[in-house]
Amino acid sequence: MGECDTGYVDEIAYTFGYCDELNPLRLKLPLLYAGLVPPSVGNACELGFGHGVSVNIHAAGSSTQWHGTDFHPPHAHFAQQLAERAGSQAQLSGERFSEFCRRDDLPDFDFIGMHGIWSWISEENRALLAEFIQRKLKPGGVLYLSYNTQPGWTPMLPVRELMHRHFQIGAQSAQHDGMTAEARMAARIKDAVGFAQAVFATQPGYAVVNPLLAERVEAVSAERPEYLAHEYFNRDWHPMSFLQVASSLTAAGLSYGGSADYRDHVDEINLSAAQRALLAGIADTGLRESARDFCVNRSLRRDYWIKEPRTLTDDERDTALRAHRVILALPRASVALKVRGALGETTLPEALYGPILDALSSHRPVPLSDIERDVRARGITLAQIVEAVLLLISMGALLNAQHDAQISAARPSAEQLNAAICEQARHHDDVHFMVSPVSGSGVFMPRLPQLFLLARRHQMQQPAQWAEFAEAVLRADSESSQKAKASPSTVSLADLTAKAQRFAQLHLPLLQALGIA
Template identity: 35%
Template sequence: MQNWADGYFTGSHYTYGYFDYLSPVQQRFALLLNGLECPPSDSPHHCELGFGQGVTLNVHSASNPGCYTGTDFTPDQAVFAAGLAARACNRSLRILDDSFADFHARKDLPQFDSISLHGIWSWVSDDNRRVIADIVRQRLKPGGILYLSYNCLPGWANIQPLQRLMELHDRFGGAGRKAEQRVDDALGFVRAVLSAQPAYAEAAGETLRKQLDALGGDKAYLAHEYLNRNWTAPYFSDVAQALADIRLEFGATSQILKRLDALHLTAAQRQMLTAIDNPILREQAQDYCINTRFRTDLFVRGAIRLTPEAQRIRLFRQQVVACVPARKISFTVSTHLGTFEPHDDQYAPVREALADDGGCVKTIGDIVEHAGRRGLDETRALRALLTLMGTGQVYACQPEADLDNVRERARRFNRTIAELALEDDHLHVLASPLTGAGISNIGRSERLFLLAIFDGIEDPVDFAWRSMKSIDASLVRDGQALQGDAQNLAYLREQYAAFQDDLLPVLEALQIT
């Protein structure tokens, strides 16, 4: 292991995932739901520490006003992130490959409106956590937001020993092997230990068996999660105390779905939590009820605490937009308590309101009013809408003035993502200037269709197939590679018809095209 890595796993690239919780627009909305307001400044500066491949950083820099600074001490990841920004001509983004200590020592950094770290807190050493706290203490503005996501207890209590076994096996037996093989070898070692029926496995029970069955997905993620020598899963209350020491208070979870208690808590649990006045104790007790293993928290350095009346006014003025076709909107939610599947027509007025006028932007107040005219009361209408927001089907929108500032920047980024479909299939996310967030899982064919639209090409299907042929690619249907022009073109025409019916109207509503 390289000394510069300080125990962090650097044997493979991190994933190319996108995480909307880091969007300033969505962070402010989550705080609003908890009765807090952190208005953005006129010239905001945002920061992401440990950005991985920088996909999220690039998306948010392209779709939000102001400037971004990011650092990740893995040089090739910094090169990738900077190259993506350069290709999109995004001059509002500054990419560094500093360690946290080197970043902290810089004299050329602004004060930040937000600082975000996704997962990093769990994966770095105690010394690095202290440096991160110092960065936040010195660089986060009054009224600023800290986003911190991390593995936590009690959810990791039975699983944490697995990580230690895998890390130890990798430390003493993984040298010289590729990352994927190291993961497989470590998993094999864990299974061998568990097959000997140790008392630990019997005590851990079903939780352990389910977790072991789940190990085997994305090898890049598993390597970074399980092979780090520095790895921790703190209690929420310990994290809150560490940040309170630098004058930050807990603001809210960024997971909107967790605001809907009935989805996660039994009646007895809700009654018990209602009797707890202290917010830290209540939040920690809720983690025990849910057996939380990963938190996505927002902390604030001072915020406006709204009265219920002021919160309602701001909430009902907030604009939102759907990012899935109206016919695909689903109110079904699965949690540890089971699957909640309301009758399709129960929340139909909310779906109708979102779809009106071609899916254009609506205020929450407009949607609630429409639902009321159709017999759905305010409480249920809000619950339905927040369910859609919590499941990523509806997003909060940013103010019109901010939208005007980033529209062209976002368009350049989206064209770049479409162009990159000609080179590889890593990047599947587009940036919406309307929401200040990304829309994910855009397929390669769909990105090529979008590129044709950007370039005004008359036949996007023909363009897409010629592009794929030029890189010796073919389509796969039902697990079988299609053969020849006729089969591939026919399948692409089916895909394009679906693209026109479903995805393209959404991209237009999100002002991506």
């Protein structure tokens, strides 16, 4: 059903992105840090899963039983195919929320995730989802919710309205006749963004009092139509304040648990001393989070909400934190000790972070208790370790790690999903993530490394062989896509061989440690 019927732009499929915050393992560390009991996640649900890259990775990378829905048929079909190839038993449907949420065959859930959906659906659907969460989320269960928020989005509200009106008028335009529905939609989006650029080129008064908006509009113009269609051009588009969202979720029996963005748990990189002092004096959660959003000019919130949360004593909290495991996911020498928070880029102290990284240099899952033991002589405390680990995970240097029994259970389905993703790389450059059974999460993997791994799966052992295999695939793909053009593009075997050798030396050992290769 098209955009004119639902208000949701479905002529263009969404991107093939991955959202790590939808991984239930990720919620454990920030909830423990806040002194809250994280759930043991047996059943999980993702609402509005797009192409299903995240839900399939998380289903294949753990023993959690996943359910979910996305009403867009191409999305649901792609996700279902991935689930079938992985053998993960993920139950993924193409139902609308109004159908899915009223099913009587769904289990109660320990975790429910929604990435972005809350901002792009009608008030009626938000009420429906809130009722579903209230009814189906178990006591102690967690909701992950991300949504566009204010005040960061506030200046863009009239710009979006301007573009959307042009987009609506474009539906009646005859100049795109003869195109496919997808191409016609992409052209309408391009025209609407171009109109906003034209308005800003006249230096309107609104741009004068909001000088950063022109750069933001230019940034929008550089995005792909697949992203813009769903981010800006749905009929329902509601950047909501924390208090507005909290009103719905507290009525559904949930309490705010904390941010899913690990960087938010380290105030020093986000807030000035005066801001930290101000927020420390605010007891009310809603007022404090609202004031914090003003301080950092937040435009996207990533939040955990808990149904009937249980608190830990200090001793229980520290014991659970010490048992939490992480793994170094980059070469030790490649970890740049810089992190970007709301205050800009911060350089992290080598005296603190160096010893912690050294304790992880084996590239094996390590509990925080082992790190604490190794760095104790340097006077580094558990609190400092937890804060450092939060930031290192946010930077991609570390990954949360499952326990050994969970890793072993996840290996077969992770292997099957990774094989399916690598096989798709023969003909498509869509999915850029593979699943690690160690972390239960996605690991960024572009097409070329996928082809190298595919060559290894076909018993090619040497980097030169991987390069030759990749060259043949890319050349065939290039020639096929260039049939109507004068000449196909060429691929340098020498360049591919150098990349394959670098992959073998630097990346392959890490992928083996993560259970991907």
